[in-house]
Amino acid sequence: MSFLDIDNLEIDLGEFVVRVDELHLSRGDYLVIIGPTGSGKSIFLETIMGFFEPISGTISLDGADLTTLPPEERDVSIVYQDHCLFPHMTVEENIAYGLRKQTEMKENIHRQVHEIAAMMGIDHVLNRYPGTLSGGELQRASIARAIIVNPRLLLMDEPFSALDQRTKISLRKLIADIRDNFETTVIHVTHDLDDIWWLSNKVAVMNHGKIIQMGKKEEVINKPSPYFVADFLGANILEGTVEGQVNGLTSVNVNSNIFRTVDCGEGSVILSIRPENIMIAADPFMASAQNIFKGTVEDIIETSRIVYVNLRIGDIVLTSAVTPGAVTELGIRTGEEFQVLIKATNVCIIGEKNKNG
Numbered sequence: 001m002s003f004l005d006i007d008n009l010e011i012d013l014g015e016f017v018v019r020v021d022e023l024h025l026s027r028g029d030y031l032v033i034i035g036p037t038g039s040g041k042s043i044f045l046e047t048i049m050g051f052f053e054p055i056s057g058t059i060s061l062d063g064a065d066l067t068t069l070p071p072e073e074r075d076v077s078i079v080y081q082d083h084c085l086f087p088h089m090t091v092e093e094n095i096a097y098g099l100r101k102q103t104e105m106k107e108n109i110h111r112q113v114h115e116i117a118a119m120m121g122i123d124h125v126l127n128r129y130p131g132t133l134s135g136g137e138l139q140r141a142s143i144a145r146a147i148i149v150n151p152r153l154l155l156m157d158e159p160f161s162a163l164d165q166r167t168k169i170s171l172r173k174l175i176a177d178i179r180d181n182f183e184t185t186v187i188h189v190t191h192d193l194d195d196i197w198w199l200s201n202k203v204a205v206m207n208h209g210k211i212i213q214m215g216k217k218e219e220v221i222n223k224p225s226p227y228f229v230a231d232f233l234g235a236n237i238l239e240g241t242v243e244g245q246v247n248g249l250t251s252v253n254v255n256s257n258i259f260r261t262v263d264c265g266e267g268s269v270i271l272s273i274r275p276e277n278i279m280i281a282a283d284p285f286m287a288s289a290q291n292i293f294k295g296t297v298e299d300i301i302e303t304s305r306i307v308y309v310n311l312r313i314g315d316i317v318l319t320s321a322v323t324p325g326a327v328t329e330l331g332i333r334t335g336e337e338f339q340v341l342i343k344a345t346n347v348c349i350i351g352e353k354n355k356n357g
């Protein structure tokens, strides 16, 4: 038995069905759930919260069966993208709301609200009404209201998606502090892959109402399977044929380019390579990697923090993710030729191609 056990859960909303065969979390786990829009992430979260009733299956938390309990008896809190604070109550009253229901002493409530507000950096707005707060302050107040009751499980449905980049980063830091200091068990739904890097130790990927891969963060990121997950997470995906094993490495022929991997496989295989694991170098001497190719820069796509460089290697194009600093340092420009280096541990065989996931 784990801290959270979900087994054979089925929620039937007529046109949409969510089926989760099993999900198990230990106390203190931070699970990030990703998946395309409309894949059932929110319905799943709200079923754990108690807003949807499953037609079969069980949810148990810390040894207690929650499956049929009303939301207020579950000891589970939820934070949404939109803050959901009561507009006619002050921030202080909003944060205290859950505690009042726990019939705490008045002075205890006052102390706890002020403590948590100070921790969240919103003690200066406690007397104000939600309508007068910024988006970041509102979301801090929502998180304070959710955690002040010390829930056994904290659920978050895209909590940062309405916030600007800077506020998002400061709230992520705050959530990381809460995770570390309170050992809160969290399930966090997001479209932002940065939430995985910053916060999670486990990742689940949903599609068409099902969890199609779940595991430790590194496992899902580095070894996404099936095909759908690799594609969804933005990996380079190549189809090739295994040619044999040399010195413990498997050689895979992809359009006459040989990729070496530590993974085993035979016949036709799909390879997945994360963009951040493809290194670009001017100098072949840097090469400790088992895969070294000459690649010509086809195009360069700049985003706010990462630059994606598409490199043509014979008949194939690989996308590498580098920092803006590396682009300047190496003088990466369209049409220039570079060494492309990939470690054998970063070339993953993810199995047979199955686009339906």
Ligand SMILES: Nc1ncnc2c1ncn2[C@@H]1O[C@H](COP(=O)(O)OP(=O)(O)OP(=O)(O)O)[C@@H](O)[C@H]1O
Pocket: 013, 014, 015, 016, 035, 036, 037, 038, 039, 040, 041, 042, 043, 044
């Ligand atoms: N109460 C409901 N009754 C019937 N169908 C619903 C209900 N709520 C949501 N749906 C449908 O279920 C599907 C999954 O919705 P859900 O909100 O869980 O997706 P999601 O993965 O959270 O999407 P997004 O990433 O866009 O928030 C959608 O097609 C949606 O229209």
